Amino acid sequence: MSRILVIEDEPIIRTELRRLLVRAGHDVSEAGSVQEASSDYALDSFDLVLSDLRLPGASGTDVIALCPGVPVLIMTSYATVKSAVDAMKLGAVDYIAKPFDHDELLMQVERVLREGKLARQNAALKREVEQAHPVSGMVGSCAAMREVFERVRKVAPSPATVLVLGESGTGKELVARAIHAQSPRTDGPLVAVNCAAIPEGLLESELFGHEKGAFTGAQAAHAGLVEAAHGGTLFLDEIGELPAPAQARLLRMLQDGEVRRVGSTRPRKVDVRIVAATHRDLPRRVQEGTFRQDLYFRLRVVEIRLPPLRERGEDLPALAKHLLEKACRQLGRPLATFSPDALLALTSHPWPGNVRELENAIERAVILADSPMVTPELLALEPAGGVEAVGTPADVVESGAEAEDDSPDSIEEYFRRFVLEHQEHMGETELAKRLGISRKALWEKRQKLGIPRTRA
Numbered sequence: 524m525s526r527i528l529v530i531e532d533e534p535i536i537r538t539e540l541r542r543l544l545v546r547a548g549h550d551v552s553e554a555g556s557v558q559e560a561s562s563d564y565a566l567d568s569f570d571l572v573l574s575d576l577r578l579p580g581a582s583g584t585d586v587i588a589l590c591p592g593v594p595v596l597i598m599t600s601y602a603t604v605k606s607a608v609d610a611m612k613l614g615a616v617d618y619i620a621k622p623f624d625h626d627e628l629l630m631q632v633e634r635v636l637r638e639g640k641l642a643r644q645n646a647a648l649k650r651e652v653e654q655a656h657p658v659s660g661m662v663g664s665c666a667a668m669r670e671v672f673e674r675v676r677k678v679a680p681s682p683a684t685v686l687v688l689g690e691s692g693t694g695k696e697l698v699a700r701a702i703h704a705q706s707p708r709t710d711g712p713l714v715a716v717n718c719a720a721i722p723e724g725l726l727e728s729e730l731f732g733h734e735k736g737a738f739t740g741a742q743a744a745h746a747g748l749v750e751a752a753h754g755g756t757l758f759l760d761e762i763g764e765l766p767a768p769a770q771a772r773l774l775r776m777l778q779d780g781e782v783r784r785v786g787s788t789r790p791r792k793v794d795v796r797i798v799a800a801t802h803r804d805l806p807r808r809v810q811e812g813t814f815r816q817d818l819y820f821r822l823r824v825v826e827i828r829l830p831p832l833r834e835r836g837e838d839l840p841a842l843a844k845h846l847l848e849k850a851c852r853q854l855g856r857p858l859a860t861f862s863p864d865a866l867l868a869l870t871s872h873p874w875p876g877n878v879r880e881l882e883n884a885i886e887r888a889v890i891l892a893d894s895p896m897v898t899p900e901l902l903a904l905e906p907a908g909g910v911e912a913v914g915t916p917a918d919v920v921e922s923g924a925e926a927e928d929d930s931p932d933s934i935e936e937y938f939r940r941f942v943l944e945h946q947e948h949m950g951e952t953e954l955a956k957r958l959g960i961s962r963k964a965l966w967e968k969r970q971k972l973g974i975p976r977t978r979a
Contacts, residue, residue, distance in 0.1 A: 525636050526792060529553045530560050530574040530583060531598070540573065547629055550792075557581040557589070566590035567746070568791035570753075571635055573598065576606065576618075587614040592746070594635045598623070640754060644712045661697050662845045663838040667830035671698065678825045679705035684777065686762075686822045687800040689829030691961055692879030695800035698827055699758040702798055711755025714748050718769075719761035719963055727769050728785050731776075737786025749782050749793055756796045762822065763803030763814065774818045797822070832874040832881060839881075843869050846882050847897065850889040859895040868899040876960055883956050905957070942974055951976070 527544055531537040532555045544551045552569070554560035556578050566572065567590045574583035576599035587595045597610045597618040610618050616635050619628060661672070678685055679702045687695045696715060703713045721729050728737075732747030749757060759765075765773065776782050777797065781790035799822045808814035832839070843861065851858050861869065874880055888901035938958070945954060955965045969976060 524548060524550050524794065525570040526550045526552070526568065527632070528560060528564060528566070528569045528572045530555070530557060530572065530578065530586060532556060532575065532578050536575075543625055543629070544573075544632070547632075549632075555579070557583065557586050560586060561589055565787075565789045565791050567593055567744075568750075569593055570639060571596065571632065573632070575599070576610070584610055584613045584615065594639050596631060596635055640710060643751070643754065644710065661694065661701055662842045663835060664841070665830070665835050665838050667834065668838060671827055671829060674825065674827045675701050675705065678702060678827075680707065681825075682796055683824045684796070684822055685798045685825045685827060686805075687798065687827045687829065689800075689802060690831045690877055691802050691964065692877030693829040693831060694878050695829060696758060696760060698829065699756070699798040699800065703756040703758075703796075706756070706796070708755050708796055712752055713756045713758065714752040715758040715760065716748050717760045719764040723766050726766065727772060730769060731772055731782050731784055733785035734787045737784070741786070744784070747782065747784065749776060749795055750791065752795045753793050754795075756798060759797065759799045761801060761803075762799040763801040763805060763808060765814075767813075767815075770815045770818050774815060774821060777818075777821045832877040836870065839870055840866060842878070843881065843885065846878075846885045847889070850882075850886045854886075854889055856889055856892075857895050859889060859892060859897055861897045862899070864899050865897050865902060868902055868904055872904050876958075879961075887956075938968055939972055939974060942969070946976070 527549050529537055529540045529544070529551060531540060531553070534555075537553050537555070541551045541553055552564060554563060557574075558580050560566060560572075566586065569590065570593070572586055572590060572593055572595045574586050574595060574597060576583045576597050583597055583599075584595075594616040595614065597615045598621055599606055599610075599618060600621040606618070616638075617631060619631055661668075663669075663671075675698060685699075685702060687698050689695050699715070700713065703709060716730065718726065728741075728745065728747065730747050730749055732750055733741050733745050735741060735744045759773075772782070776793065776795075779790070780792060780794065782793050783790045805814055805819055805823075809816045809819050832842075835842075843866075847859055847861065850856075869881075876883070884902050884904060885897070887903065888897045891901050941958065942954060945957070949957070951962055951965060955962045958965065960968075968974075
């Protein structure tokens with residue numbers, strides 16, 4: 524349902540326009556002047572403003588500057604070439620002459636709304652242009668993955684909030700993309716946010732937006748990522764990292780369908796479907812008081828749990844083949860195959876970094892290969908004991924027993940030795956790749972073990 528603001532000083536015309544647009548399925552607000560509209564509403568929260576040209580006080584075209592990014596359709600009883608040109612120069616998307624035909628008006632409104640939706644979708648696609656995983660990247664036929672596919676199929680058509688659980692690297696974002704692609708919101712934007720990647724001080728502003736002057740450096744109003752996802756899906760990865768103030772704002776948004784920008788007293792209506800994901804033990808965090816119980820229940824309307832790669836043995840050959848073909852296409856290399864020994868190495872490795880680690884290993888092998896045959900040497904898989912321990916994020920095994928620090932082959936000892944030996948000639952990204960973990964997990968391990976990061 525699109526939100527439309529009608530600005531018209533004639534009450535009879537305004538009422539007729541409201542009825543017409545409401546019957547067409549729109550949410551309509553109204554005002555008798557530009558001043559009334561700006562004082563009663565957050566103008567940039569609408570999908571379309573339909574304004575008369577001649578109004579008491581300010582001209583109808585003055586509303587254009589008050590709602591940047593919102594299309595304004597001008598109505599006029601004085602439709603001349605000059606008035607049309609002037610309105611378009613000021614930023615109106617189009618104009619329509621009074622008296623107008625109802626069908627003609629509805630066609631114009633639908634066209635403008637459709638173009639606005641496409642513009643938002645294209646903006647989201649630009650942010651995702653580097654996204655490596657298409658929805659088709661979900662490969663698997665084991666029982667656990669069949670259950671995942673079935674849940675995606677059932678929940679996608681509904682508006683339900685979804686919580687995706689699984690270790691790092693299992694493909695939680697792919698599930699979110701599949702849900703979005705199979706939902707009625709597929710024509711809307713899909714906005715992905717990694718809650719752990721945004722500094723805590725900026726997280727609320729990035730998610731919910733801010734007004735000009737809300738804090739030092741806020742030189743202009745800024746729409747947040749929640750508003751950017753209006754009409755589509757917002758994927759909140761690493762939801763367990765969300766600080767308490769942002770948790771409260773998110774809960775309010777889920778309850779009321781509204782967001783309030785930082786520094787604003789005026790809520791904005793949003794139509795957003797939430798898919799959240801985490802590798803954290805959220806029930807444990809709820810018990811510890813670091814995650815709101817009411818938010819947890821709001822998020823897990825439907826829960827989808829992704830299995831780690833080590834539990835998907837029968838899927839691994841097909842998945843490895845798919846990733847090999849993908850890497851060859853992306854790198855412009857001839858189609859390659861795995862040698863029998865390479866396949867054996869792949870199926871016997873524990874893959875602590877899950878699908879992400881597998882993809883990195885295959886991409887590295889394709890880059891280094893001098894022939895269309897991938898060998899175990901090219902895969903360069905680390906010894907199973909060390910990498911398995913290091914690659915399993917601490918939060919994934921929170922409830923399990925930890926390895927003892929004084930054991931010569933312990934998790935911590937292997938991690939410490941590997942980092943100290945290689946950090947002089949490897950960057951953080953390469954270190955994390957070699958260990959089969961994310962950069963964030965690498966940083967957390969450094970903090971826990973007191974291993975300083977070398978500075979150039």
